[in-house]
Amino acid sequence: MRYLKLFLKQHKGRTILAVLLLLGQVVGTLLIPALVANIVDHGILLGNMGVVLRTGVQMLAVTFLAAGISAWGSWATSDLAALFGREMRSLLLRKSQELSIQQFDAVGISSMITRTSSDITNLQRAMGMVLQMVVPAPIIVVVSIFMTTMVSPVMAVIQVVFMAILLVLAALILKKSNTLSRSIQTRLDRINQVVREAVTGVRVIRAFGNEAYEEERSGRAYAGYADNMIRLNRLFAVVNPVVWLLMGALMAVILSVGGTLVLGGNIAVGQITAVAEYSTLTMAYLIMAASVLTTLPKAGACLQRLRELLDTQPAVFDANGLPVNTSAEAAAAxxxxxxxxxxxxxxxxxxxxxxxxxxxxxxxxxxxxxxxxxxxxxxxxxxxxxxxxxxxxxxxxxxxxxxxxxxxxxxxxxxxxxxxxxxxxxxxxxxxxxxxxxxxxxxxxxxxxxxxxxxxxxxxxxxxxxxxxxxxxxxxxxxxxxxxxxxxxxxxxxxxxxxxxxxxxxxxxxxxxxxxxxxxxxxxxxxxxxxxxxxxxxxxxxxxxxxxxxxxxxxxxxxxxxxxxxxxxxxxxxxx
Known part of the structure; x- marks a missing residue:
């Protein structure tokens, strides 16, 4: 994490711009339910077309503005993630040139290639998704609960209960996927090693008629990687149906309770519409955040592998404190x-x-x-x-x-x-x-x-x-x-x-x-x-x-x- 924090600090301007754009997108998203409630309660139900048209124009303006800010925010986060990837690759290349031959051999060429390509690509992807999907989620959740509480505290409690269930599910998935994610990158190192040897040693393999053995060896490497990936994907496959089940159950409960409150005259129809949209937004952002969080163990494993290499102290280093003897009398070169x-x-x-x-x-x-x-x-x-x-x-x-x-x-x-x-x-x-x-x-x-x-x-x-x-x-x-x-x-x-x-x-x-x-x-x-x-x-x-x-x-x-x-x-x- 130190290298990520240092990068964000060095590029504070770009980071702040990306976060502000994401906040602008969030504001636009949160305004839409309130405008919808206004159309329903003060326009459609009262037959006031002026309110419908005026609010509709406002909704269009907010939508286009939010879309523009969202596109700009996506570009800013992608640019920041790409810059992070470039700087990390530069650091790795510089470190590989600083290490002694023994240290470089201990890391291995295949592992160095995996860290430079796959590991950093995973980090770039995770960084972009975290900025776009995880950062806005807490704001959406807090504002949605606050707005729902203003309408009906009972509805807010329902939201919190379903959010808690979703977060518990995400925590369990994260815990189980953590070990698998860490082993996947190590197995990818092995695949790179086997493929590299098979490609560079193709003449020797053919000369000894060793094709069958190499196929078996590479097959074992692929099988180990595939086995871990299948287990990880099976784990994630549980998430989608459960999440959609929670979404459906939440909407059913909100509409049932909200309908009862509307019939009792406690809230307006437009307000229950706004609450339903706030609940949908909240769950949607939590789902996106949870889906991103499930990728964090793998990104964390990649970052740990990079940190291990970047924190390695070179066995050979320049000792500037030693005196330099430049005597012209030295006969030997x-x-x-x-x-x-x-x-x-x-x-x-x-x-x-x-x-x-x-x-x-x-x-x-x-x-x-x-x-x-x-x-x-x-x-x-x-x-x-x-x-x-x-x-x-x-x-x-x-x-x-x-x-x-x-x-x-x-x-x-x-x-x-x-x-x-x-x-x-x-x-x-x-x-x-x-x-x-x-x-x-x-x-x-x-x-x-x-x-x-x-x-x-x-x-x-x-x-x-x-x-x-x-x-x-x-x-x-x-x-x-x-x-x-x-x-x-x-x-x-x-x-x-x-x-x-x-x-x-x-x-x-x-x-x-x-x-x-x-x-x-x-x-x-x-x-x-x-x-x-x-x-x-x-x-x-x-x-x-x-x-x-x-x-x-x-x-x-x-x-x-x-x-x-x-x-x-x-x-x-x-x-x-």
């Missing part, structure tokens, strides 16, 4: 100083007391078996995780003393999975530097060995890129990702196993171009193939998170058994 890191919940650290340095203009390579912590080094340098022990220096400054934006502005990274965004090739290449010229884009493509195939495309740099870059091969995506990083003109470049999809010839040509044209920045290459890193100025060998050796290719062959075993395994594989 990057320095790992006794760094130890473990993932949350892991029994063993993935990085143990690691120390090494990257120097400007030099290429440092990292090699090791799967799970030895190679990619974790890249994540730590980008400060996607916070290190509990040791420190990482970037240009002589502790990484924690710099803002995350500053750290990532100084680093160009090619991640292990080459991901391209929908748009054009030029838009993807300019991701790290919006003002890059076409000449700089072609230069980066040339270094990345991507210039030839891009020039062959009909639209060149303006060629479209599908979501994820699926209209390009794996090797083309990797080369475009490398070019995107090179456009950035960073102080440090990280290539996280980003040559794996390249053939040996392209790999060699790309490394040669990097050596010739990218001379000033420090380069960190994480690779599996020895041939990719053999010419590096420094090779780090990781074994279960520990530094097993450091040196050139020849030095490691002589003194590092772990590296020698890696080289022998790949050489034997080639010979075989």
């Amino acid at each position: 990057v320095e790992f100083d006794h760094v130890t890191f473990a993932y949350q919940g892991a029994e063993e650290p993935v990085i143990h007391d690691l120390s090494f340095a990257l120097y400007p203009g030099q290429t440092t390579a990292v090699i090791g078996s799967t799970g030895s912590g190679k990619s974790t080094l890249a994540d730590l340098l980008l400060r996607l995780h916070e290190i509990p022990s040791g420190r990482i220096m970037l240009g002589g400054a502790d990484l924690r003393s710099l803002s995350q934006l500053e750290v990532r502005d100084r680093i160009g990274c090619v991640p292990q999975k080459a991901f391209l965004f929908s748009g054009t090739i030029a838009e993807n290449l300019r991701m790290g530097r919006k003002d890059a010229t076409e000449e700089e884009l072609w230069q980066a493509l040339s270094i990345a060995q991507a210039e030839d195939f891009v020039r062959q495309l009909p639209m060149g740099l303006d060629s479209p890129v599908s979501q994820g870059g699926t209209n390009f091969s794996g090797g083309q995506r990797q080369r475009l990702s490398i070019a995107r990083a090179l456009v950035k003109k960073a102080d440090v470049f990280i290539f996280d196993d980003s040559f794996s999809a390249l053939d040996v010839k392209t790999d060699a040509a790309l490394r040669k171009a990097l050596h010739q044209h990218v001379t000033k920045p420090a380069k960190l290459i994480i690779a599996q193939r020895v041939s990719t890193i053999a010419d590096a100025d420094q090779i780090l060998v990781l074994d279960q998170g520990r530094l097993a050796g450091a040196g050139t290719h020849q030095e490691l062959l002589e003194c590092c058994p772990t590296y020698r075993a890696i080289v022998d395994s790949q050489t034997q594989r080639k010979e075989a």
Whole structure:
């Protein structure tokens, strides 16, 4: 509720306008029964056509005015709800960028999509309905009871009794639907997860002939969601007939009691008509309010899920209080100083007391078996995780003393999975530097060995890129990702196993171009193939998170058994 209250406070003007328009609509609605009573008692029964015509014109004027105000009020509430949805989605997107990789993985992509789409849509709908149907209800009820009391206290008591019955029914429905509504959104998360896996993994599913299993798995997810929805809808299905029964019973009682009072000369015929209309209005607004209130448990569950995410404190944050050391004497571009890191919940650290340095203009390579912590080094340098022990220096400054934006502005990274965004090739290449010229884009493509195939495309740099870059091969995506990083003109470049999809010839040509044209920045290459890193100025060998050796290719062959075993395994594989 805090975020909703904060939103309404920030947009106080829009909120007040919407409420005033709704109040105007209520006033117009409440005037109609009084005008009807006037026509009946002072016009029709007395045969006074002047009163009938004059009051009829007033009714038309009030009706048109109320309709206009109602339309304006509907627009104002819809606009307010849409603005709330936009701001909540912006907050969620900002929060998703602030969370550490571990925290984001704990939430899950499917749950993030559900919260951004379904949860916020439910909140928008609930907000609009509450403003239009729930807010006017108390005013309608109070004024109707007051006006009825002025005519006949007995009739007012009848109204209150039926209202109490309706409210008790709504409370019971709300109590029973609360648990179901909360579980529905969680089950929707599961559906999104299953569908996403089935769509993104369609090739693997078909390759293994696993269609039947996936259908069964998705069927279970759909069945769980459908079961809860059916139970919830059955609960709500009871509401309509019971409510209409109450409406009919109320009108029957009012007309019976009112007819008796009219025959006794206690009230006029027009007054009983007004009371009947007030009772109808009251019950109608209470029914609308009750129907909206039945959706509030689901909206409350959605708001709770959003609050849980928005209130999550990022594990990595900018500590502005730390002093920034910008000493020009720092020789190393990057320095790992006794760094130890473990993932949350892991029994063993993935990085143990690691120390090494990257120097400007030099290429440092990292090699090791799967799970030895190679990619974790890249994540730590980008400060996607916070290190509990040791420190990482970037240009002589502790990484924690710099803002995350500053750290990532100084680093160009090619991640292990080459991901391209929908748009054009030029838009993807300019991701790290919006003002890059076409000449700089072609230069980066040339270094990345991507210039030839891009020039062959009909639209060149303006060629479209599908979501994820699926209209390009794996090797083309990797080369475009490398070019995107090179456009950035960073102080440090990280290539996280980003040559794996390249053939040996392209790999060699790309490394040669990097050596010739990218001379000033420090380069960190994480690779599996020895041939990719053999010419590096420094090779780090990781074994279960520990530094097993450091040196050139020849030095490691002589003194590092772990590296020698890696080289022998790949050489034997080639010979075989």
